Amino acid sequence: MTTRGEPGDDQSDPGLGAIMSERRRLINLGYRLLGSLADAEDVVQETYARWYALSEREQRAIESPGAWLMTVAGRICLTLLGSARARRETYVGAWIPEPLPDPTEWISGRSGVGGTDPADRVTLDESVTMAFLVVLDAMTPAERVAFVLHDVFRYPFGEVAEIVGRTPAACRQLASSARRRIRSARTPAGPSAGQAGIVRQFRTAWEAKDIDALISLLDPDATATADGGGLAVTHLDPIVGGERIARAYAEIARLWGGRTTFLECAVNGRPGLVAQQDGTIVTVFAFAIAGDRIRYIWAVRNPEKLRPWHSS
Known part of the structure; x- marks a missing residue:
């Protein structure tokens, strides 16, 4: 995955500071996909472990370390979402996403890119509300990943396809299906x-x-x-x-x-x-x-x- 570099990316020398500066964005992604801060933190740890398992030469060959980290984190989340469905079968009672006390840590995402109509995208602060997360939890893993990466984090479908393992056209359909679910469940919130x-x-x-x-x-x-x-x-x-x-x-x-x-x-x-x-x-x-x-x-x-x- 060779997308544009994010703030903090150092393409000549991806040192510790540049790599660790991606942590918040990775947590943002993991929480929205998994509905659990603890699971999101586990995903980030595993993502960094895979980065540091690369040789220095392999690290320097990666054009955008930030994009590489997001790709790996997205794939780990996709795998976890599949196994989570099996775990839910033994969960006692209803499962609700983990609530968070301070929204300021979780609403920063990727700045908008591409030409998608902004009306088709959710706002970043809406994407961490409990109502939104509950609807996300009802989606298939592929729908959830495609939708969050594209509509929330603004990844083009070509890049989403690399993470989900499907064609860009298929990812577009997944996000469209997820978007319809969001719209049908959305309640008109007042001030x-x-x-x-x-x-x-x-x-x-x-x-x-x-x-x-x-x-x-x-x-x-x-x-x-x-x-x-x-x-x-x-x-x-x-x-x-x-x-x-x-x-x-x-x-x-x-x-x-x-x-x-x-x-x-x-x-x-x-x-x-x-x-x-x-x-x-x-x-x-x-x-x-x-x-x-x-x-x-x-x-x-x-x-x-x-x-x-x-x-x-």
Whole structure:
């Protein structure tokens, strides 16, 4: 793969600084493809291991080390996505992508290249929202890789084809199919301040166990999904329907009693909530809001997915 060099590429002497400067971009790619920061970091480590397994002569023969690293990382992610489907069959309950506390680390991608209509591409900040990641997770591995590399990281289909192992035309079709999925699932999001206000109202009503107020904030067809991974108590199946969610969450508030504190914060770049017990974050809540109603709630309780929150 011999694409244009990225900032930090040193084509005459790809030293440690230039190579390590690619780490953030590799993490960005891995997280969007795998939905797990821990898995993304493993991919980056493996990618660097393969780079340093090359001889100095082989390294110097690579025109763009940054592009080489992205190619290798993309291929590793593609392999992992295939095996992840098998692992999900034994996962306890619903699987939700790992939530992140600070969006600023994860929204930088590749600057736009080529002539693709910008209307066909998602914005970088949207590509890390929980709603977006959940739709990505429903795609085939090849769809996901082709779409993220092209529409998010702006790679031409010829370069995407080298990573996916298909023709450029086939990759174009994969990205088009993925784009249709994104469009059909996309909810019209209002201003961030308005969304934060709705989350705040939800928090207040929830703490008060006010079922009527909760119902008024939830879309009648809303869905609440929880991920405990068998390591925390959750509803194993999604709860569908605003009234059912309101009653279930009121019961949760009753069971948690006064030992739980709710805090408003950004979750993957959108207004969300965290629940603390004895000073420890035990649940992270992400929301998708359409208009003035909550359409989706994702509650992540699996402690393995909350590690970034303990160090944030």
